Amino acid sequence: MEEMEKAKTKAKSYPVRKVIAPLILSLFAIVWFQFSKVYLTGADNIALREANFAIYVTPEQLQGYLEATAWTCYIVVYVGLIFFWYGLVRYVESKEVSK
Amino acid sequence: MATPSMILQPVFSETWAVIFGLFGLSGFILGWVAQRGNYCFINAMTSIFTTKSLERFGALLLLFGLTALGTGILTAFGVVPAVDQYFYNYFAGWYILVGSFIFGFGAAMAGGCNLSMLYRASSGYVQNWIELFGMMIGTYVFAVAIWPFQSYTMQAGILSTTSGGYVEYLPYLLFHSTSSLAVYVTTFIVALPLILLGVYFQWRTRNRWGKSLGGSTPGLPGIRALGSPGIPTPAETSSGLRLKQDVKDMLLLRKPYGTNLSTVILALDMIFVFLVGAGYTFNYLVITSSDGGRFFEYILMPLGINLFTNTPWFNDSLPIVDPSTLMVVMLCVGAFSASYLSGDFKIRIPKDKKRLVIGFLGGMLVGIGVRMALGCNVGLMWTNFGQLGYDGYIFLLGMLGGVYLAVKVQERL
Amino acid sequence: MEDVLKIKEPDDTLDVVGESCPVPEMMASKKLKKMKSGQILEVLTDHQPAVDVTLPSLCKNLGYPYMILKDGDLFRFRILKVS
Numbered sequence: 001m002e003e004m005e006k007a008k009t010k011a012k013s014y015p016v017r018k019v020i021a022p023l024i025l026s027l028f029a030i031v032w033f034q035f036s037k038v039y040l041t042g043a044d045n046i047a048l049r050e051a052n053f054a055i056y057v058t059p060e061q062l063q064g065y066l067e068a069t070a071w072t073c074y075i076v077v078y079v080g081l082i083f084f085w086y087g088l089v090r091y092v093e094s095k096e097v098s099k
Numbered sequence: 100m101a102t103p104s105m106i107l108q109p110v111f112s113e114t115w116a117v118i119f120g121l122f123g124l125s126g127f128i129l130g131w132v133a134q135r136g137n138y139c140f141i142n143a144m145t146s147i148f149t150t151k152s153l154e155r156f157g158a159l160l161l162l163f164g165l166t167a168l169g170t171g172i173l174t175a176f177g178v179v180p181a182v183d184q185y186f187y188n189y190f191a192g193w194y195i196l197v198g199s200f201i202f203g204f205g206a207a208m209a210g211g212c213n214l215s216m217l218y219r220a221s222s223g224y225v226q227n228w229i230e231l232f233g234m235m236i237g238t239y240v241f242a243v244a245i246w247p248f249q250s251y252t253m254q255a256g257i258l259s260t261t262s263g264g265y266v267e268y269l270p271y272l273l274f275h276s277t278s279s280l281a282v283y284v285t286t287f288i289v290a291l292p293l294i295l296l297g298v299y300f301q302w303r304t305r306n307r308w309g310k311s312l313g314g315s316t317p318g319l320p321g322i323r324a325l326g327s328p329g330i331p332t333p334a335e336t337s338s339g340l341r342l343k344q345d346v347k348d349m350l351l352l353r354k355p356y357g358t359n360l361s362t363v364i365l366a367l368d369m370i371f372v373f374l375v376g377a378g379y380t381f382n383y384l385v386i387t388s389s390d391g392g393r394f395f396e397y398i399l400m401p402l403g404i405n406l407f408t409n410t411p412w413f414n415d416s417l418p419i420v421d422p423s424t425l426m427v428v429m430l431c432v433g434a435f436s437a438s439y440l441s442g443d444f445k446i447r448i449p450k451d452k453k454r455l456v457i458g459f460l461g462g463m464l465v466g467i468g469v470r471m472a473l474g475c476n477v478g479l480m481w482t483n484f485g486q487l488g489y490d491g492y493i494f495l496l497g498m499l500g501g502v503y504l505a506v507k508v509q510e511r512l
Numbered sequence: 513m514e515d516v517l518k519i520k521e522p523d524d525t526l527d528v529v530g531e532s533c534p535v536p537e538m539m540a541s542k543k544l545k546k547m548k549s550g551q552i553l554e555v556l557t558d559h560q561p562a563v564d565v566t567l568p569s570l571c572k573n574l575g576y577p578y579m580i581l582k583d584g585d586l587f588r589f590r591i592l593k594v595s
Contacts, residue, residue: 064115
């Protein structure tokens with residue numbers, strides 16, 4: 001019975017990692033998009049300058065990638081923030097209950 | 100006889116943004132389903148030698164068979180032109196066998212194939228982060244130390260074909276034709292034995308389990324109900340009500356997906372990519388180009404190091420970006436989402452620190468092996484069955500050999 | 513058998529916390545080979561798929577009864593080696 005109570009108390013304590021993880025995912029999405037916009041575009045320009053067409057990507061394809069990444073980034077960030085907010089509320093609730 | 104065409108023919112009229120987006124979606128599905136189903140090619144093979152279970156290996160054969168059936172039927176009925184099926188067929192040579200052996204050994208030592216490495220890394224397994232890093236280093240080692248020699252043998256035809264495409268296309272090899280009939284017949288020659296063998300292996304394993312236990316296994320009922328995914332044993336036949344409950348539990352992420360359910364979804368995912376990417380790009384699921392090569396290249400870019408300017412392989416075999424880039428990123432996002440929402444996400448560090456060293460070294464071998472073999476268990480082996488090529492068979496053989504050796508080595512460690 | 517698994521203290525423990533498949537079943541298989549009939553091996557793991565699929569597969573193949581006990585985030589997977 002005592003073990004069950006302990007288990008119940010443990011279950012009520014909302015893990016911090018569940019609050020932070022969606023935030024990190026959102027940040028990752030933003031960083032990825034910015035990296036793509038700055039560095040991959042730059043790398044493609046270098047490849048064009050060196051006439052290395054084995055690795056050069058056409059502007060249409062690169063723009064398509066950036067557009068798809070931007071949309072994906074928006075979705076991941078919004079969903080991530082929703083889950084972050086939900087996690088934060090649950091965490092605060094669990095702290096109040098344990099007090 | 101006319102040489103088969105080597106000009107891609109798009110099926111749908113799509114913008115690149117749509118193609119990248121759809122590949123991203125397919126990656127998300129791949130990561131999500133693989134995480135929920137704990138789908139691991141390495142585990143399917145180690146099980147043969149450790150637990151003498153052919154259940155998961157049977158599921159792999161089913162995966163290959165269903166993929167070949169799906170892509171083959173679409174091509175045979177003219178939905179997808181044959182050239183879009185064989186255009187990206189790999190070269191075939193000594194490097195497929197040697198590379199797959201090294202890959203199988205390294206992956207079994209490190210604890211995961213390319214697919215499981217990524218989804219477990221996304222679920223918080225530090226072991227697999229180390230393996231991934233080792234893989235990047237291994238890719239670099241391959242690029243500077245092995246690729247120049249391998250490239251030479253490929254160009255010179257030393258124990259190697261000198262081109263890809265229809266040269267390794269089984270309908271062309273068997274019937275000297277890429278007609279619908281040739282593709283149709285070859286599809287069944289490839290797919291049916293794989294599907295039948297897969298079903299047989301699963302039936303045989305379940306049958307043996309049933310006999311060895313007399314139909315029952317002890318266990319706390321509560322815990323057993325919590326986690327008994329995979330194929331029900333003879334003692335656990337589902338009623339209609341239990342099936343509904345199982346479906347509900349899977350949708351609410353309370354219960355992992357069964358092996359066969361995951362197999363079917365993954366096969367459909369591969370066929371989806373085959374269709375939407377046809378004529379535009381490498382229209383199959385592929386991981387290693389990105390996680391082994393590109394991401395290492397990307398990590399060094401902010402430091403001002405551009406591997407694509409002066410490093411072998413990086414400067415002639417790896418475009419700056421392609422649809423697999425977003426696919427792999429979304430694979431990680433999908434796997435993370437599945438593990439997070441199911442409550443499985445946690446940073447996990449092995450207690451035995453020796454495992455981290457083994458993980459790194461195994462990862463390096465993975466990196467070397469997959470680049471030698473021109474791809475991994477997903478991008479080469481599984482994909483090649485969809486391409487109706489024969490490299491997949493060679494890779495399967497080599498990988499089994501490598502896994503077997505790794506199991507024997509692990510027993511002595 | 514259920515009572516034996518529940519009540520009797522394990523004769524050996526394998527701690528594979530933080531590891532993922534195929535390590536738990538490979539290590540468990542290795543340990544079981546060295547154990548005597550009638551002994552209990554307890555595998556400590558936090559890897560759900562090992563508890564759901566691979567360790568039960570190992571036991572089913574070997575014909576060994578098993579029991580799963582949940583201890584917070586950890587699972588104690590007990591295997592009774594029988595002849």
